[in-house]
Amino acid sequence: MSVRPTSAKAIAAPRSVKDLHLGETGTICCLKDPEMALKLLEMGCIPGTQVRLNSRAPLGCPITLVVGEAADYTLSLRVSEAATIMLKE
Amino acid sequence: MRDAGIRTVPARAAASAAALETAALQAAPRGLTRIALIGNPNSGKTSLFNQLTGLNQKVGNFPGVTVDRKTGISQLTAQHRAEIIDLPGTYSLYPKSLDEKVITDLLYDKTSGQYPDFVVVTADASNLRRNLLLFTQLADLGLPLVLALNMMDVAAQHGINIDLEALQEELGVPVIPMNARKGIGVAALKIVMAQQLDAATTTFYEPDEALVPMLRQIRYYFNLHNDYLALHYAHQFRHISFLTADNRAYIAELVTKYNFEATPRQAQETIDRYARINELLLNVVSVTRTEKAEPYSNRLDRVLTHKVWGYLIFLAVLFLLFQAVFSWASYPMELIDTGVAWINGLIQSNFNGPLISLLTEGVLAGLGGVLIFIPQIALLFAFIAVLEETGYMARVTFMMDRIMRKFGLNGKSVVPLISGMACAVPAIMSARTIENRKDRMITIFVTPLMSCSARIPVYTVLIGLVVPDQPVLGIFNLRGVALMGLYLLGFVSAVGSAWVLKLFMKTKERSYFIMEFPVYRWPRWKNVVLTIVEKVKAFVFQAGKVIIAISVILWVLASYGPGNSLEQAEQRVRANTAQLNETEVETRVASEKLETSYAGRFGHLIEPAIRPLGFDWKIGISLLTSFAAREVFVGTMSTIYSVGQDANELTVQQKLAAEKGPDGQPFFTPARAGSLLVFYVFAMQCMSTLATTYRETKGWTWPLLQLVYMTGLAYLASLLVYQVLS
Numbered sequence: 001m002s003v004r005p006t007s008a009k010a011i012a013a014p015r016s017v018k019d020l021h022l023g024e025t026g027t028i029c030c031l032k033d034p035e036m037a038l039k040l041l042e043m044g045c046i047p048g049t050q051v052r053l054n055s056r057a058p059l060g061c062p063i064t065l066v067v068g069e070a071a072d073y074t075l076s077l078r079v080s081e082a083a084t085i086m087l088k089e
Numbered sequence: 090m091r092d093a094g095i096r097t098v099p100a101r102a103a104a105s106a107a108a109l110e111t112a113a114l115q116a117a118p119r120g121l122t123r124i125a126l127i128g129n130p131n132s133g134k135t136s137l138f139n140q141l142t143g144l145n146q147k148v149g150n151f152p153g154v155t156v157d158r159k160t161g162i163s164q165l166t167a168q169h170r171a172e173i174i175d176l177p178g179t180y181s182l183y184p185k186s187l188d189e190k191v192i193t194d195l196l197y198d199k200t201s202g203q204y205p206d207f208v209v210v211t212a213d214a215s216n217l218r219r220n221l222l223l224f225t226q227l228a229d230l231g232l233p234l235v236l237a238l239n240m241m242d243v244a245a246q247h248g249i250n251i252d253l254e255a256l257q258e259e260l261g262v263p264v265i266p267m268n269a270r271k272g273i274g275v276a277a278l279k280i281v282m283a284q285q286l287d288a289a290t291t292t293f294y295e296p297d298e299a300l301v302p303m304l305r306q307i308r309y310y311f312n313l314h315n316d317y318l319a320l321h322y323a324h325q326f327r328h329i330s331f332l333t334a335d336n337r338a339y340i341a342e343l344v345t346k347y348n349f350e351a352t353p354r355q356a357q358e359t360i361d362r363y364a365r366i367n368e369l370l371l372n373v374v375s376v377t378r379t380e381k382a383e384p385y386s387n388r389l390d391r392v393l394t395h396k397v398w399g400y401l402i403f404l405a406v407l408f409l410l411f412q413a414v415f416s417w418a419s420y421p422m423e424l425i426d427t428g429v430a431w432i433n434g435l436i437q438s439n440f441n442g443p444l445i446s447l448l449t450e451g452v453l454a455g456l457g458g459v460l461i462f463i464p465q466i467a468l469l470f471a472f473i474a475v476l477e478e479t480g481y482m483a484r485v486t487f488m489m490d491r492i493m494r495k496f497g498l499n500g501k502s503v504v505p506l507i508s509g510m511a512c513a514v515p516a517i518m519s520a521r522t523i524e525n526r527k528d529r530m531i532t533i534f535v536t537p538l539m540s541c542s543a544r545i546p547v548y549t550v551l552i553g554l555v556v557p558d559q560p561v562l563g564i565f566n567l568r569g570v571a572l573m574g575l576y577l578l579g580f581v582s583a584v585g586s587a588w589v590l591k592l593f594m595k596t597k598e599r600s601y602f603i604m605e606f607p608v609y610r611w612p613r614w615k616n617v618v619l620t621i622v623e624k625v626k627a628f629v630f631q632a633g634k635v636i637i638a639i640s641v642i643l644w645v646l647a648s649y650g651p652g653n654s655l656e657q658a659e660q661r662v663r664a665n666t667a668q669l670n671e672t673e674v675e676t677r678v679a680s681e682k683l684e685t686s687y688a689g690r691f692g693h694l695i696e697p698a699i700r701p702l703g704f705d706w707k708i709g710i711s712l713l714t715s716f717a718a719r720e721v722f723v724g725t726m727s728t729i730y731s732v733g734q735d736a737n738e739l740t741v742q743q744k745l746a747a748e749k750g751p752d753g754q755p756f757f758t759p760a761r762a763g764s765l766l767v768f769y770v771f772a773m774q775c776m777s778t779l780a781t782t783y784r785e786t787k788g789w790t791w792p793l794l795q796l797v798y799m800t801g802l803a804y805l806a807s808l809l810v811y812q813v814l815s
Binding site for chain 2: 075
């Protein structure tokens with residue numbers, strides 16, 4: 001289930017949170033995986049929210065994300081989970 | 090036991106009590122207002138609970154599930170006391186783990202005796218939007234609510250201004266600003282909690298029009314008070330523990346008929362709620378400055394989760410933990426040991442008879458076996474509590490997840506595995522935080538393979554017997570290295586077994602690792618102390634009961650034999666040993682009696698099965714008694730091998746070393762001792778652990794699998810060691 005219709009159809013490969021560089025900020029466009037979506041939504045990863053890739057674990061996975069613009073909090077999640085969070089271009 | 094706290098508190102129906110008091114009494118017939126505490130993880134819920142109740146806490150179980158039910162009594166006003174129920178932290182009312190399911194079970198059944206009169210919702214003021222999600226769900230269930238707006242200081246630091254009056258207006262419930270860590274706002278909250286509150290009137294979400302026909306049918310069938318509760322029944326009927334099979338079938342039919350899909354609906358509801366929350370927060374929250382400086386937590390993380398330093402620091406922390414549990418704990422343990430022995434001696438020297446010997450050798454010996462672990466358990470949980478309080482544990486799971494996942498485990502499995510080195514019982518209970526069932530089961534299954542503290546006495550005695558006390562590489566001691574090797578063997582077998590199990594277990598359920606990464610904080614010592622008290626109490630009363638019961642049974646088995654065979658054995662010994670001194674005769678009598686007792690007969694019975702491992706019937710008895718607690722092994726060996734000169738002056742180790750085999754050579758060869766050591770590394774010899782696994786997995790499958798697998802592994806490994814070495 002896509003929570004919102006993908007607007008980035010024109011772009012060949014839409015980016016997900018997984019593809020962010022360290023310190024880069026992106027805006028969530030939609031969540032790809034219906035099962036994961038609920039958990040992510042409840043944790044505040046709502047379409048339209050800004051997320052910043054904050055750090056990676058020593059072995060590359062999991063990663064931490066800073067969610068929101070002002071009232072920041074940090075989430076940790078696996079790369080496979082991050083790959084289900086699509087970004088707006 | 091669950092309701093004991095309620096009954097022991099006298100109903101306060103004093104004539105001076107205000108009208109509210111009487112109203113509250115009607116709501117809770119037992120005379121106490123029942124207040125549930127709910128909130129997101131890291132919203133300061135535990136701090137608030139501790140502030141409200143202090144040491145008046147007790148841990149029981151929720152009906153039907155094994156999740157701890159923490160309740161406490163709070164003196165709200167001079168006349169008004171309330172029972173506070175601390176519920177597990179959650180982000181929403183759609184539970185993802187066993188812990189969270191407790192909340193919905195409690196809130197779905199208004200007719201149950203446990204239903205709260207109202208709910209205090211804790212929310213992190215610096216993160217209001219996400220915290221309000223749960224609040225709006227609770228409000229829509231029609232519960233009377235109070236919002237405890239916690240961490241106002243953190244919000245202020247972030248430059249977040251909250252218009253409390255506007256928020257109160259928007260939410261339609263009392264809002265109390267607080268700083269639970271420092272106790273600020275607790276008095277104000279208590280005053281509000283002492284009032285008779287009405288259900289929240291503002292609704293935040295209306296179920297889809299199209300669903301109303303289905304919801305109404307559910308609502309009237311179960312006599313529910315609103316549509317939103319009916320919606321929750323439709324979502325979760327499979328997991329609501331109090332519904333009967335017929336009830337579930339009824340909802341299942343409706344759900345199919347109306348083509349109701351739970352997951353997308355829950356996601357859409359969450360999005361709609363956030364939209365509503367964003368809208369209402371527009372008038373409430375203003376941010377004056379956004380913090381640009383990098384938070385100190387991030388700077389700390391750069392070291393503490395560094396690819397080299399991170400792991401080194403974790404190893405250092407583990408080392409410190411071991412040092413605490415194994416070295417610092419030994420002083421209070423010795424004190425307890427001598428204390429129990431002193432009481433024992435006092436009773437034995439003043440009284441006599443079979444009942445006294447049941448008391449001293451059975452009950453007191455068993456009690457001593459329980460009490461002796463208190464220092465280790467207290468220290469272990471102090472450590473774990475500090476690591477969790479500071480936020481470091483989240484970093485450990487973060488660093489270990491990738492590695493643990495390769496073996497079918499989860500970053501969160503690290504906590505149970507580490508705790509397993511002290512005692513598997515609390516360790517298995519701590520696996521509850523793992524949401525994924527498969528990961529949780531594998532973690533529970535392999536945790537007892539970690540060498541627990543009860544194995545230490547066995548390891549120490551046997552290593553001392555066969556490993557020479559000499560330095561290795563200048564800095565290490567060969568005995569220390571051997572001990573380390575046994576721990577490593579336990580760890581490797583745990584991880585290896587997990588990997589094997591991973592291949593056999595299939596699951597549809599996804600493994601999550603989405604969690605909040607808390608900022609570093611100083612531990613709140615009050616919380617640490619209360620955790621220690623709680624865990625020690627749980628150990629003494631839950632595991633203690635089993636250990637004492639088994640000790641008594643073993644005492645009976647070791648003290649009685651069929652017919653008068655024990656008296657005959659005594660007479661036989663006395664006739665043959667007339668020339669020996671009195672104490673020598675006594676020890677021989679004791680040893681002969683043990684051989685003739687039921688336990689001795691059992692040892693002889695299993696001897697053929699354990700002979701290939703190098704064990705004789707005497708070790709067989711020790712294996713049996715080890716079932717109460719492994720460290721009983723040492724005591725049993727000490728009694729059985731008491732034959733010899735000047736027995737009283739010898740230590741257990743010397744007694745074992747003096748034991749001769751049929752060929753005249755020392756009985757405990759390196760092969761025998763090695764085989765026995767390996768047996769103790771692997772074997773499942775702990776009733777308490779099996780009982781805990783049974784409780785946690787709600788069935789006999791897992792504990793029986795554990796028993797068969799671990800004992801089988803122990804047998805094969807011992808066989809291998811003995812046959813290769815001898």
